Every structure is written in C-alpha cells, then in structure tokens.
Amino acid sequence: MKKVYFLVLVMIFAAAVTGCKKSEQAPAAAEQAAVVDELKPTEDALILAARENFEPIPLNVEEGYKQLKNNTPTPEKLELGKMLYFEPRISKSQLISCNTCHNLSFGGDDYQQTSIGHGWQRGPRNAPTVLNSVYNTAQFWDGRAGDLKEQAKGPLQASVEMAATPAYVVEVLKSIPAYVELFKTAFPGVEDPVTFDNVASAIEVFEATLLTPNSKFDKFLRGDSTALNETEKAGLQAFIDKGCTSCHAGINLTSDGYYPFGLKETPEEKLLAGDKGRFAISQAEGDEFAFKAPTLRNIEYTAPYFHSGLVWDLREAVAVMSSSQLGIELTDAEIDQIVAFLKATTGEMPKVEYPILPPSTINTPKPTYTID
Amino acid sequence: MKKVYFLVLVMIFAAAVTGCKKSEQAPAAAEQAAVVDELKPTEDALILAARENFEPIPLNVEEGYKQLKNNTPTPEKLELGKMLYFEPRISKSQLISCNTCHNLSFGGDDYQQTSIGHGWQRGPRNAPTVLNSVYNTAQFWDGRAGDLKEQAKGPLQASVEMAATPAYVVEVLKSIPAYVELFKTAFPGVEDPVTFDNVASAIEVFEATLLTPNSKFDKFLRGDSTALNETEKAGLQAFIDKGCTSCHAGINLTSDGYYPFGLKETPEEKLLAGDKGRFAISQAEGDEFAFKAPTLRNIEYTAPYFHSGLVWDLREAVAVMSSSQLGIELTDAEIDQIVAFLKATTGEMPKVEYPILPPSTINTPKPTYTID
Numbered sequence: 218m219k220k221v222y223f224l225v226l227v228m229i230f231a232a233a234v235t236g237c238k239k240s241e242q243a244p245a246a247a248e249q250a251a252v253v254d255e256l257k258p259t260e261d262a263l264i265l266a267a268r269e270n271f272e273p274i275p276l277n278v279e280e281g282y283k284q285l286k287n288n289t290p291t292p293e294k295l296e297l298g299k300m301l302y303f304e305p306r307i308s309k310s311q312l313i314s315c316n317t318c319h320n321l322s323f324g325g326d327d328y329q330q331t332s333i334g335h336g337w338q339r340g341p342r343n344a345p346t347v348l349n350s351v352y353n354t355a356q357f358w359d360g361r362a363g364d365l366k367e368q369a370k371g372p373l374q375a376s377v378e379m380a381a382t383p384a385y386v387v388e389v390l391k392s393i394p395a396y397v398e399l400f401k402t403a404f405p406g407v408e409d410p411v412t413f414d415n416v417a418s419a420i421e422v423f424e425a426t427l428l429t430p431n432s433k434f435d436k437f438l439r440g441d442s443t444a445l446n447e448t449e450k451a452g453l454q455a456f457i458d459k460g461c462t463s464c465h466a467g468i469n470l471t472s473d474g475y476y477p478f479g480l481k482e483t484p485e486e487k488l489l490a491g492d493k494g495r496f497a498i499s500q501a502e503g504d505e506f507a508f509k510a511p512t513l514r515n516i517e518y519t520a521p522y523f524h525s526g527l528v529w530d531l532r533e534a535v536a537v538m539s540s541s542q543l544g545i546e547l548t549d550a551e552i553d554q555i556v557a558f559l560k561a562t563t564g565e566m567p568k569v570e571y572p573i574l575p576p577s578t579i580n581t582p583k584p585t586y587t588i589d
Numbered sequence: 590m591k592k593v594y595f596l597v598l599v600m601i602f603a604a605a606v607t608g609c610k611k612s613e614q615a616p617a618a619a620e621q622a623a624v625v626d627e628l629k630p631t632e633d634a635l636i637l638a639a640r641e642n643f644e645p646i647p648l649n650v651e652e653g654y655k656q657l658k659n660n661t662p663t664p665e666k667l668e669l670g671k672m673l674y675f676e677p678r679i680s681k682s683q684l685i686s687c688n689t690c691h692n693l694s695f696g697g698d699d700y701q702q703t704s705i706g707h708g709w710q711r712g713p714r715n716a717p718t719v720l721n722s723v724y725n726t727a728q729f730w731d732g733r734a735g736d737l738k739e740q741a742k743g744p745l746q747a748s749v750e751m752a753a754t755p756a757y758v759v760e761v762l763k764s765i766p767a768y769v770e771l772f773k774t775a776f777p778g779v780e781d782p783v784t785f786d787n788v789a790s791a792i793e794v795f796e797a798t799l800l801t802p803n804s805k806f807d808k809f810l811r812g813d814s815t816a817l818n819e820t821e822k823a824g825l826q827a828f829i830d831k832g833c834t835s836c837h838a839g840i841n842l843t844s845d846g847y848y849p850f851g852l853k854e855t856p857e858e859k860l861l862a863g864d865k866g867r868f869a870i871s872q873a874e875g876d877e878f879a880f881k882a883p884t885l886r887n888i889e890y891t892a893p894y895f896h897s898g899l900v901w902d903l904r905e906a907v908a909v910m911s912s913s914q915l916g917i918e919l920t921d922a923e924i925d926q927i928v929a930f931l932k933a934t935t936g937e938m939p940k941v942e943y944p945i946l947p948p949s950t951i952n953t954p955k956p957t958y959t960i961d
Contacts, residue, residue: 303694311700312689322675322946329956333684337709337958517948530951566945573938574694576889579902584701586709 257440263450264442266457272468273435274349274428274514274564281425284351286364290422293403298423300399300572301416307386308379309335311584315372315420319347321569324518325427330526334372335380336588341492343526346519348567349512351425354473358508358524359495365421370413376589383413388582390416395575429515429564437561445561452558455551460543470513470562477507478523479541487537489525514562531556629812635822636814638829644840645807646721646800646886646936653797656723658736662794665775670795672771672944673788679758680751681707683956687744687792691719693941696890697799702898706744707752708960713864715898718891720939721884723797726845730880730896731867738793742785748961755785760954762788767947801887801936809933817933824930827923832915842885842934849879850895851913859909861897886934903928 254276256268275281282290301307305314318332318340319325325348332340342358350356356368372378373386390396390411397411403419404410434453436444445453456462464472475495478488488506495504508524521527522534535555539547547555626648628640647653654662673679677686690704690712691697697720704712714730722728728740744750745758762768762783769783775791776782806825808816817825828834836844847867850860860878867876880896893899894906907927911919919927 305692306700310705312705317684320677322944324948328678328683328949328953333682333958520949529955569943571941571943572694576696577700577892581700583901586705 254439256438259440259442261440261442263454264437264440267438267453270457270462270466271434271438271470273438274430274432274468276430278426278428278430278567281351281428282422285421285425288366288418288421290425291403293399294419294422295426297399297403298419298421299569300574301420302423303572304574306389306574306577306581306584307373307381307416309381309385309584310586313379315347315369318344318372318378321347321427321567324348324515324566325350326519328520330521332378334378335376336586338377338588340375340377342489342524343521345511346515347424348427348429349469349514350427351421352467352469353471353509353512355509358511359498360473360475360509361498365424366414366417369417369420369424373416380589385582386413386416387411392578392580392582393575394578427567429566432514432564433561434558435562435564445558448554448557449561450558452554452556452561455547455555456558459539459545459547459551461538461555464510464542465513471510473509475504475507475509476542477503477505481544482541484537484541487523487525487527487541489527492524494524513559515564515566517560517563531559535559626811628810631812631814633812633814635826636809636812639810639825642829642834642838643806643810643842645810646802646804646840648802650798650800650802650939653723653800654794657793657797660738660790660793662797663775665771666791666794667798669771669775670791670793671941672946673792674795675944676946678761678946678949678953678956679745679753679788681753681757681956682958685751687719687741690716690744690750693719693799693939696720696887696938697722698891700892702893704750706750707748708958710749710960712747712749714861714896715893717883718887719796720799720801721841721886722799723793724839724841725843725881725884727881730883731870732845732847732881733870736793737796738786738789741789741792741796745788752961757954758785758788759783764950764952764954765947766950799939801938804886804936805933806930807934807936817930820926820929821933822930824926824928824933827919827927828930831911831917831919831923831927833910833927836882836914837885843882845881847876847879847881848914849875849877853916854913856909856913859895859897859899859913861899864896866896885931887936887938889932889935903931907931 254273256273259265279290288294302315305312305317308314313334318327318329318334320327325346327344329344331342332344334340345356345358351365354360356362356365357371362368362371370383373381374383390400400410400415401407404415407415433444433449437453456465464474464476466472478484478494483506493505495501495507495509498504516522516531520531521529522531523537528534528537532552535552536547539545626645628645631637651662660666674687677684677689680686685706690699690701690706692699697718699716701716703714704716706712717728717730723737726732728734728737729743734740734743742755745753746755762772772782772787773779776787779787805816805821809825828837836846836848838844850856850866855878865877867873867879867881870876888894888903892903893901894903895909900906900909904924907924908919911917
C-alpha cells in the first residue's frame with residue numbers, strides 16, 4: 218500500500234519534471250503543425266465553399282521548404298540567407314539590401330509607388346511582397362523568374378536597384394573572412410563556395426520561411442466558424458460569388474495566371490505607359506498588357522496596388538478590379554465587405570532577430586554612388 | 590518515519606516544479622549583473638592601470654537608463670522607441686530611418702565616408718555610432734546636442750538626411766491608429782501624446798539600451814587577466830603609456846572633450862575643407878577645427894574614421910592620431926598592438942527583434958522625393 222503511494226508520488230514527480238522540461242522550449246514546429254494544422258470536419262457551408270477555393274498557410278513555416286527546387290534547405294543556409302537578405306554591402310552603394318524594398322517591418326514590401334534604388338532612381342513597377350512568395354509558381358509581375366533563387370539575382374544587378382555585379386558581390390563577401398566561413402558551413406565540401414549562385418540559394422532558403430500563418434481567414438478555413446465576423450464572412454461570400462476566385466484562389470489567393478489589365482475594360486489611368494507586361498517575355502499576343510495575378514494575402518500592408526502602384530486605397534483597388542476584370546460594378550456595401558475579408562487575410566508576420574553582420578576589412582570594396 | 594519520507598518527496602516535487610518554472614525564463618538582467626558585474630580584486634598591474642583609466646560597459650543594458658535626463662524609461666516607451674528607430678515613414682521619402690545610417694547590423698553605423706540621405710545627397714560628416722552613445726556627455730562631432738533626445742531631432746529634419754518636419758512626422762504617426770494607441774500607452778495621461786518631442790523621447794529610451802557589454806577588454810577590466818592575449822595587453826599598455834588615454838578614457842574610451850585636429854600637426858588631407866567643427870557652435874577661438882573625441886569601442890565596425898570619414902584603415906587612423914594629436918611616431922609593432930587592443934573592445938551587439946510596424950492608412954501622407 219505504502220509502496221503504491223510512494224510510486225504514485227515518484228510518478229507525479231517525474232511528470233512534473235518532464236512536464237516542465239517540455240514547457241521550457243516551444244513544441245517542435247512539426248508537432249505544433251500536427252496538432253492544429255488540419256481542416257476540422259464542419260457543416261458550415263461557407264467554410265466548405267472556402268475550402269473548395271483556398272488553402273491555409275502552414276503553421277510550421279518550414280513547410281515552405283517543400284516548394285524549393287534544386288536547393289536543399291539547412292539551418293546554416295537559412296542563417297546565411299537571412300544575413301544576406303539584410304546585407305547592404307552587396308549593393309553598389311552599400312546602402313540597399315533586399316530588405317530595403319521588401320521590408321519585413323512592412324509586410325515584405327515598401328510603401329512606394331515604385332521603389333527607389335541606386336542613385337535615387339525609380340524602379341519600373343511596384344515591388345511585390347516577399348511574404349509567402351515561395352508559393353508563387355513564378356516571380357516578378359511578368360513571371361520572368363521561375364523561382365526565388367532566380368528572382369534574387371535580378372534586383373542585385375538591376376542598375377536602378379542594387380546596381381551590383383556578380384563579381385562585385387563575390388569580391389565583397391570574400392573580403393570578409395567571417396562570410397567565407399559561413400559559406401563553407403552552408404555549402405560544405407564545395408571547393409569555392411562563395412559564388413553568386415550560392416548567394417541566391419541562401420537568400421531563397423531564408424525567403425522560403427517568410428510565411429504568415431494563422432490569419433483570421435486561415436483559422437476560419439481550418440474550421441473555426443467564429444474566426445470571421447459577419448462583414449468578413451459576407452465579403453468572403455461575395456469574393457467567391459462575384460468570381461474574384463477565378464484569378465485569386467489557392468493557398469496564396471492567386472491562380473498564378475497572367476491576365477490583361479483589364480479583361481473587360483482597360484483602366485488606362487491605372488496603367489504605366491508602354492509597359493506591355495508578360496508580352497515582353499512571351500511575345501504571345503494574348504499577353505499584351507497582361508500581368509501576374511498577385512497574392513492578396515496581407516494586402517493591408519502592401520499598398521499601393523497593381524503593377525503600377527497607382528492606387529493607394531484598397532476600396533478603390535477592389536472597385537477597379539471588379540469593373541476592369543469582371544465587368545461588374547460592386548455596391549459600396551459589397552466593397553466594404555470584400556475589403557473586410559481581404560484584411561482578414563493578414564497573418565502572423567515572421568519574427569526575425571535583426572542579424573549582426575561581420576565587419577568590413579581593408580580589402581572590402583568601397584561604396585560608390587555614380588549611375589553608369 | 591513514513592510521514593517524513595512523504596514530506597521529503599513532496600518537497601522534492603515542489604522544488605522540481607518551482608525549479609523548472611525559474612528555468613523557463615532567463616534570470617532578470619539585474620540579478621545577472623549582480624552576479625558578474627563587479628571588478629574582482631586583483632594584483633595584475635595592467636588591470637589596475639586600466640581601471641585607473643577605464644570602466645566596463647554594464648552587463649545589464651538597462652543601466653544605460655541611468656544616463657537619461659527628463660525622460661523616464663518604461664517598457665512601453667522602449668517598444669515604441671524601437672519601432673520609431675526602424676520607421677522609414679517618418680522621413681520625407683518614407684525610405685530612410687534612424688537605422689539607415691546607424692545600422693544595428695553594422696555596429697550602429699554605416700560603412701559610408703559620409704552618409705547618403707534624402708535625394709541621394711551626402712551628409713557633411715561621418716555618422717557616429719549609436720552604440721553606447723548614451724554615455725556621451727554631448728552628441729554630434731561638434732557636441733551641439735546635449736542628449737540623444739535632442740540629437741534624434743536633428744537627422745529627422747536635416748534636408749540631406751530624413752528631410753522631414755515635426756508637423757509631417759506627427760501627421761504620419763497620427764494617420765496610423767496603432768501608433769496613436771502606442772503613444773497613449775507610452776505617454777499615459779497626456780492629452781495629445783503624439784508629439785515630435787515624444788517621438789524623440791521614445792527613440793532616446795531605445796537608444797539608451799544599445800550597449801555592447803562583455804568585450805574581451807571589459808572582461809579584462811573586471812579581473813580576468815586571461816581575457817586579453819599578449820599583443821592586446823601590449824596594445825593596452827602602449828595606449829596608456831603613449832598618452833592616448835588623455836583623450837580616450839572612461840567607460841566609452843572618450844574624455845568627451847573637443848580637440849583641434851591636430852593638436853601637434855594638422856593632417857590637412859584628412860580634414861574636410863571649411864569644416865571648423867566645434868567653433869561653429871562655441872565661436873571660441875580654441876575650438877577652430879576642434880571635434881569631439883569619439884568613443885573607440887567596437888571601432889572595428891565603425892570604419893571609415895574621423896569626422897571626415899577619410900581613413901578606412903584602422904592602422905592608418907592610429908598612426909594619424911599619434912602624429913597629429915600626440916606628436917609621436919609609433920613603430921609598426923606598436924600600431925599592430927594598439928589595433929589589436931582596440932579590436933578587443935568589440936562587445937556583444939544588441940539583440941533586437943526586427944519590429945513589425947503597423948500598416949499605413951489612406952490618410953497617411955505619401956512619400957515624396959524632391960529636394961527643396
């Protein structure tokens with residue numbers, strides 16, 4: 218009897234210890250996902266309709282890794298990629314980093330009509346958000362990059378953005394011994410790991426983790442019918458019924474297709490003169506003035522809107538889309554509801570510890586400011 | 590007997606629970622400091638000589654708060670101040686934040702001869718580091734700001750830096766409801782808390798925590814005679830013996846005094862033509878071409894050197910200082926030793942979670958790029 222008594226106490230004791238051991242660290246992301254990351258059975262007609270059109274962002278941000286092609290993610294690549302994402306010395310002026318235009322304080326975007334880059338030059342189109350972008354089947358408004366690895370090489374070299382060259386980027390990084398070591402660890406067994414390709418691969422691994430799970434909309438999708446209020450639900454219903462989902466569906470609220478702006482009527486004053494969009498890449502007639510349907514997630518953070526960045530008001534953007542792409546006029550109430558729904562797609566922003574970058578050396582190239 | 594046995598087990602059980610409760614959170618900074626933050630008794634002559642000239646940076650970064658005047662630090666001010674420090678929307682272009690030129694990835698500085706600001710304009714002098722700057726008795730190279738609160742207002746309004754006006758900064762912040770709430774919490778009981786003064790006060794509270802404790806040099810000062818290697822010790826000895834400490838002593842390796850550049854011989858090619866330094870503020874004859882002795886902590890991160898930013902090589906900077914200010918020529922070996930010592934002042938950089946900033950609204954002023 219006493220023995221049992223004793224055993225029970227020992228068990229409680231053990232439980233207490235192991236119990237708190239667990240509580241010292243957050244549950245592994247995978248576990249966490251396993252617990253909550255499922256679509257609960259439901260009778261809710263709107264949830265069921267939503268599930269036919271959309272998927273939630275995974276709670277475990279490492280799920281983003283599954284989208285990577287020819288790039289094996291490792292913690293070392295992730296850490297290096299994070300540093301390079303915030304590294305201004307790989308731009309010609311040593312002032313501009315990926316984060317300058319894809320600011321992680323700002324929904325992975327800037328609040329600029331088009332971005333300001335090297336020499337205070339303006340970029341040609343509005344900067345898309347980096348958040349959840351690993352789910353895009355192609356990158357840039359015209360889809361000219363097949364993945365984030367390829368995308369990352371663009372702004373680094375664009376004369377109006379970071380204005381660097383691959384050789385310059387490699388020279389800067391090789392001049393900083395700590396970076397050479399970080400590349401060796403991130404790309405083990407490679408003779409000369411500090412390459413422009415590896416810079417892009419590391420950045421892609423970091424960007425693949427920049428997901429925004431757990432929005433009110435995603436909680437609703439998972440089966441919590443109270444996660445959206447009545448206005449947001451009405452907006453979701455309208456979004457489906459009006460046909461917005463024909464271009465904005467799936468996990469990232471985009472079909473990843475290219476569509477003329479506009480399909481029904483062209484809002485001339487919202488276009489950038491001479492920008493033929495996808496046509497410049499495909500030369501296909503149907504692609505004239507066609508642009509990739511962007512993600513609508515976290516849209517409250519990504520103003521101004523469209524490839525032109527010419528619309529700052531989300532209500533106006535919704536109205537323009539409905540008339541130009543669907544050929545319908547929404548009532549003010551419908552616009553308010555759809556805007557409320559779109560704002561409910563704002564998820565949890567990535568938590569990032571601001572990286573400490575290794576010091577330059579006397580061999581590090583100096584910044585230059587001239588425009589070639 | 591059994592009763593005692595039982596009691597003991599209960600006590601172990603309780604201990605296990607409370608024990609692990611504690612371990613779930615890091616010890617309070619104050620406790621932590623109490624443990625290690627003392628000068629251990631020592632016979633080491635060099636440590637004793639160093640203690641006559643220098644003090645270590647406190648391990649508890651909240652010790653920086655003790656330097657604040659007319660600004661009561663609170664966690665709410667700290668959080669708001671951190672957000673404002675990284676907030677580009679309070680610049681005219683909405684692209685430039687405090688962190689642009691005082692980059693916390695880069696030792697609280699940029700790697701620019703002089704900073705690039707609004708409209709790609711160059712600033713007049715090299716940007717000083719924000720790290721440990723709460724220990725400076727005056728701010729800017731000419732000491733024209735008495736504290737960090739006053740300092741913060743300078744770059745915000747400078748036409749070549751952030752190019753904003755107090756009214757514009759307030760308009761931007763008032764257009765974002767989340768900021769209005771944050772100001773209410775940080776400045777409770779104030780009728781209209783969103784003011785330019787409060788912006789500066791919040792930023793100052795954040796900056797007061799940007800300390801870099803635990804450098805090898807500080808460990809040595811506290812009594813660990815093994816914390817510096819022989820070269821670093823020889824450098825420290827030379828730094829004291831040659832008289833560098835007459836301008837670079839105290840907690841921040843500066844006397845906070847103003848000295849002509851140079852005292853013994855003027856290195857014309859290291860000066861900026863027409864910059865009379867402190868004289869512009871004091872009109873005192875002795876202040877012609879005089880500049881504030883800067884902190885030397887983390888100096889490996891703060892190249893290029895001097896108010897002019899015209900010297901990128903730390904070895905050259907040490908040689909220039911010894912000839913221009915002390916009128917002596919150091920041997921190459923002495924320069925190497927002093928450089929090794931100076932690099933041993935690099936402390937632990939502040940760990941900062943990159944802030945998520947609240948979204949703009951349709952009432953938020955738009956960025957503008959023109960130079961007035």
